[in-house]
Amino acid sequence: MVRTVFEKSDAIALVAEVFRELGYEGASMSHITARTKLSKGSLYHFFPGGKEQMAAEIMAHIDAWFVTEMFKPLEDDEPRAAIARMWQTTDSYFRSGLRVCLIGAFALDETRDRFPAAIRGYFHRWIDALAGALVKAGLPGAEAKTLAEEAVVGIQGALTLARALGDDAIFGRTLARLSQTVESALG
Amino acid sequence: MVRTVFEKSDAIALVAEVFRELGYEGASMSHITARTKLSKGSLYHFFPGGKEQMAAEIMAHIDAWFVTEMFKPLEDDEPRAAIARMWQTTDSYFRSGLRVCLIGAFALDETRDRFPAAIRGYFHRWIDALAGALVKAGLPGAEAKTLAEEAVVGIQGALTLARALGDDAIFGRTLARLSQTVESALG
DNA sequence: GACCTTCTAAACCGATCAGTCTATTAAGAA
DNA sequence: TTCTTAATAGACTGATCGGTTTAGAAGGTC
Numbered sequence: 001m002v003r004t005v006f007e008k009s010d011a012i013a014l015v016a017e018v019f020r021e022l023g024y025e026g027a028s029m030s031h032i033t034a035r036t037k038l039s040k041g042s043l044y045h046f047f048p049g050g051k052e053q054m055a056a057e058i059m060a061h062i063d064a065w066f067v068t069e070m071f072k073p074l075e076d077d078e079p080r081a082a083i084a085r086m087w088q089t090t091d092s093y094f095r096s097g098l099r100v101c102l103i104g105a106f107a108l109d110e111t112r113d114r115f116p117a118a119i120r121g122y123f124h125r126w127i128d129a130l131a132g133a134l135v136k137a138g139l140p141g142a143e144a145k146t147l148a149e150e151a152v153v154g155i156q157g158a159l160t161l162a163r164a165l166g167d168d169a170i171f172g173r174t175l176a177r178l179s180q181t182v183e184s185a186l187g
Numbered sequence: 188m189v190r191t192v193f194e195k196s197d198a199i200a201l202v203a204e205v206f207r208e209l210g211y212e213g214a215s216m217s218h219i220t221a222r223t224k225l226s227k228g229s230l231y232h233f234f235p236g237g238k239e240q241m242a243a244e245i246m247a248h249i250d251a252w253f254v255t256e257m258f259k260p261l262e263d264d265e266p267r268a269a270i271a272r273m274w275q276t277t278d279s280y281f282r283s284g285l286r287v288c289l290i291g292a293f294a295l296d297e298t299r300d301r302f303p304a305a306i307r308g309y310f311h312r313w314i315d316a317l318a319g320a321l322v323k324a325g326l327p328g329a330e331a332k333t334l335a336e337e338a339v340v341g342i343q344g345a346l347t348l349a350r351a352l353g354d355d356a357i358f359g360r361t362l363a364r365l366s367q368t369v370e371s372a373l374g
Numbered sequence: 375g376a377c378c379t380t381c382t383a384a385a386c387c388g389a390t391c392a393g394t395c396t397a398t399t400a401a402g403a404a
Numbered sequence: 405t406t407c408t409t410a411a412t413a414g415a416c417t418g419a420t421c422g423g424t425t426t427a428g429a430a431g432g433t434c
Contacts, residue, residue: 023296025213107351108292109210123351157344164294164310
């Protein structure tokens with residue numbers, strides 16, 4: 001029999017895409033094995049805790065990526081440049097609306113009750129990091145918080161509508177509108 | 188054995204709440220029977236087509252409600268008053284953020300591929316009805332379309348974040364902000 | 375009462391679920 | 405080479421899945 005060797009990081013990325021497309025409950029082990037070409041032996045070798053561990057590690061992986069690529073830059077770099085790069089990073093991460101937000105999708109059904117802290121933390125830190133950058137760029141705290149919330153709300157809503165309408169253009173339009181709103185607030 | 192008699196409209200409303208909380212895949216027949224107190228016999232009597240028919244009829248029911256309560260008023264009534272009532276209707280329908288949008292949740296996973304027309308139609312008509320009212324209220328077509336899209340995107344995003352953060356206040360804040368934006372656009 | 379239709383209850387079915395186990399393979403250490 | 409260990413393939417298990425069927429209860433009509 002043919003034997004393929006995987007790295008755990010490959011496994012995380014592959015399984016993540018299955019959860020992203022099918023949701024937590026919709027992603028059965030047979031779906032996962034079929035779509036990833038990882039056998040059950042491999043999956044339970046990497047994730048002895050089964051589906052729940054897979055989802056937890058995937059969320060941690062996503063979280064770490066966002067911290068490095070978006071939240072840290074928003075906190076540490078020059079705020080206007082970091083915010084400008086945030087729109088680009090967001091657009092490419094979500095493939096211009098073709099890829100949904102796994103954490104957002106988990107939030108909408110009972111999967112939320114399995115990972116409440118991870119879900120809450122992800123969005124909380126995104127809003128806080130953006131609000132912090134807006135404050136550093138000169139906005140009052142309250143306005144910064146409102147604007148940051150508006151941005152993350154808009155991104156999530158645009159992802160939902162892009163999938164619902166089968167029209168990814170709405171995602172680009174929303175990002176453009178949000179960045180425009182932020183820029184005019186910054187003056 | 189004790190026998191309880193249900194109406195089909197009761198069945199639709201009860202099953203709808205289960206799908207809303209658990210999602211399409213997450214809502215197994217045993218979950219549905221347990222939470223609704225409807226036996227399998229009753230469920231398959233009302234919905235011979237099983238889960239798929241349940242979901243289809245629930246979506247049709249939701250759609251009809253929105254047409255009567257929101258889309259028709261937006262099309263037929265005085266536009267500013269209809270838009271003002273839309274915010275209230277939206278707030279009460281989604282129970283100020285405690286209740287998710289079933290159609291939006293379906294859009295995010297593969298459930299979308301079972302009901303693409305219903306999902307697309309729901310959001311398309313919402314945006315069009317609101318944009319139509321905005322045009323009647325005096326806005327240019329392009330601006331009306333953009334604003335209507337922004338409103339529906341914001342509502343969906345706020346529902347996602349309300350659930351993710353376990354904080355329904357964000358839903359009220361978003362509705363207030365959106366209505367403010369619309370009002371200042373109308374002058 | 376008898377009869378018929380509508381509806382409910384629950385046993386039952388094959389398929390699929392998440393998860394376990396055994397056998398085997400590849401690769402590094404000695 | 406030989407031994408050891410990490411990793412893979414896939415058969416297997418008991419539980420649960422969506423769905424079917426059978427049996428009978430409730431309510432109307434005559």
